[in-house]
Amino acid sequence: MNATLPAVDHTSADTSSAPDPDAGTRQRVLQIIAAAGPVSAAQLAAQLDLAPAGIRRHLGVLEATDQIAVHDAANGPKGRGRPARRYVVTSRGQSALSHRYSELATQALRFLAETAGAQAVEDFAERRVRELEERHSGAVAAVGGDVAARVRVLADGLAADGYAASARPAPGGTAMQLCQGHCPVQDVAHEFPQLCEAEARAFSRLLGVHVQRLSTLAGGGHVCTTNIPISKAPHAPAHPVLSVEGHQA
Known part of the structure; x- marks a missing residue:
């Protein structure tokens, strides 16, 4: 192999939002x-x-x-x-x-919405997160009914998936926040928030409680933040009810 390497475009990599200086x-x-x-x-x-x-x-x-x-x-x-x-x-x-996968995915979802309707996009988003649920359900269930422990296990699993996820206590001590510093579909979800909403529903099912999205990367936030109560209110419903704020920053 020729030892002379090609010149590198030192301006091609955008690191303005990367927390890692390297x-x-x-x-x-x-x-x-x-x-x-x-x-x-x-x-x-x-x-x-x-x-x-x-x-x-x-x-x-x-x-x-x-x-x-x-x-x-x-x-x-x-x-x-x-x-x-x-x-x-x-x-x-x-x-x-590659910088073109998100563009292709967005075009594909636009085509799906135009030809099969908005419900088809909803169905796609739901089917996509079912795989996430199946991947993490065993580990989450294994820690029992402690919601805080379930959140930490889910955060660890999402981190291993590349979501730069972490779990931290919310002020007041009655909730946890599941934070995701990376989203592989961020650009696509900006136009199709159904992807974010389906993910939040998956978190609710995995954790067995009501969850509330406080911010999303797709909506302009610096991190995706999901608020998860770890202690039930006195008159909390018996079954988890989802409330997703979607695109709030």
Whole structure:
């Protein structure tokens, strides 16, 4: 492989809203690997003018998140010594580099709404979150009826799914807030809030209580926040009732 790597557009990665100051550099690393992989750490360090320790740290994060993988050189030429590890982009990394999936999804939902009606969009949104429910229902149910514990388990599961989720007590101690710092359908949900509303209904079913959406990323909030009561009011209904605020910021 030619050791000369392509020039990188250092303005292509938008890090204005990224809480991680290294996110822009990792995006550039991912771009180089996609364009010129398999690429070694030494080549990347030279291209980006980074110290070996710094590039190894970025590669470690990208590998841990399954955005890159070590190239299988088992069928390559044999030589003396241990060959340098060379990296390629995985399918997940390719998705991270794409900026057109949300546009395509929005167009698809517009077509669905125009040809099959608004109820079809509602049905799609509900079917989408059913998979989320099935994925997390076992872990949530395993902790019993303690709502606060269920919220924490759900937050951990959503964090593992990539939602940057966390659970924290709300002021007053009678509720928990489930916060999501990342939403994979944020751009689409801006036009189709049915996706947010269906997700909130799924949370209500998983947790067994009324939930209330306080803010959404799609609606302009800096985080999706769902308020979940952990102690019942004196005359609370026996069955959970959903109230979703949807697009409030």
